[in-house]
Amino acid sequence: MTGTIAVRAGARARQTYYWRVRNARTRHSPPSAGQAWHIQPGHPGGAYCDLGHELDPPSHHAPTLLSRSRPTGRRGDERQFRGGCLACEWEGPVHSGDEFGKGGNEAVEDAHDHCFPGWRTLPPITTVEDRWAVPRNRSRWAQLIARYPAGWIDQGAPVVAWRRYRREAHAPPHAGRPRYELHVTRPPNDRGRRPTDQGALF
Ligand SMILES: [Zn+2]
Incomplete structure (x- = not known):
């Protein structure tokens, strides 16, 4: 063509x-x-x-x-x-x-x-383990999505997670997780933060 x-x-x-x-x-x-x-x-x-x-x-x-x-x-x-x-x-x-x-x-x-303007300010998941664990823990999931704008979760708003390496590809939605998992750069002022401090975010 x-x-x-x-x-x-x-x-x-x-x-x-x-x-x-x-x-x-x-x-x-x-x-x-x-x-x-x-x-x-x-x-x-x-x-x-x-x-x-x-x-x-x-x-x-x-x-x-x-x-x-x-x-x-x-x-x-x-x-x-x-x-x-x-x-x-x-x-x-x-x-x-x-x-x-x-x-x-x-x-x-x-x-x-285009779909979720402001998504970059959503609360991030900060460890690889929590990418799996948070969506499966009712109270932690509820705490996470309580910080999303109203209606976004039902419309497939993304989960935002700190990336493991440069250019880690964003993961598309599937039947078990009907939203993108977007892998973003850890903010510079969080580089010294240990994973055990994760609870402070919630
Ligand atoms: Zn559109």
């Missing part, structure tokens, strides 16, 4: 068009479908996602991740990412990236800026 094709914007329309190319319903060759914007596999609304595939758009803004490949000649294909929304036609700026979090993380964050 070459040249500019008039395709409706928005994650749902992009994904539909992508499958039309893949299923040979357009004049473009099916193997070129990856060059059309589509929902990154495993992200909401995309292939391999077990979050659910409702035909009706959600009643609130819902983040997802779009990607496409761009042929670059000898260097192989370049991956590009941008944030998308399952409820409206919003699309974020394009980020060049790779399979290891580069580009994709920025795009997922753009989508959260």
Whole structure:
């Protein structure tokens, strides 16, 4: 597929068009479908996602991740990412990236800026163990989400966790955790804080 094709914007329309190319319903060759914007596999609304595939758009803004490949000649294909929304036609700026979090993380964050403005100030989970433990402990979970704006949890607001390493990829939602887990940089003034101080946050 070459040249500019008039395709409706928005994650749902992009994904539909992508499958039309893949299923040979357009004049473009099916193997070129990856060059059309589509929902990154495993992200909401995309292939391999077990979050659910409702035909009706959600009643609130819902983040997802779009990607496409761009042929670059000898260097192989370049991956590009941008944030998308399952409820409206919003699309974020394009980020060049790779399979290891580069580009994709920025795009997922753009989508959260669209859907949950201010998410960066949500209370973080500070240890890797607590990423698993807090959602399974009723009182700790209640303490965490009490600091979220009203209605956000039901709309799939993210869990924010301090990242383990640079460019740790954000984890997409799934049936067991219907929200992104966003991995953010630990603030500089928290670097000396020991994990045992975690209780002070709650
Ligand atoms: Zn939206």
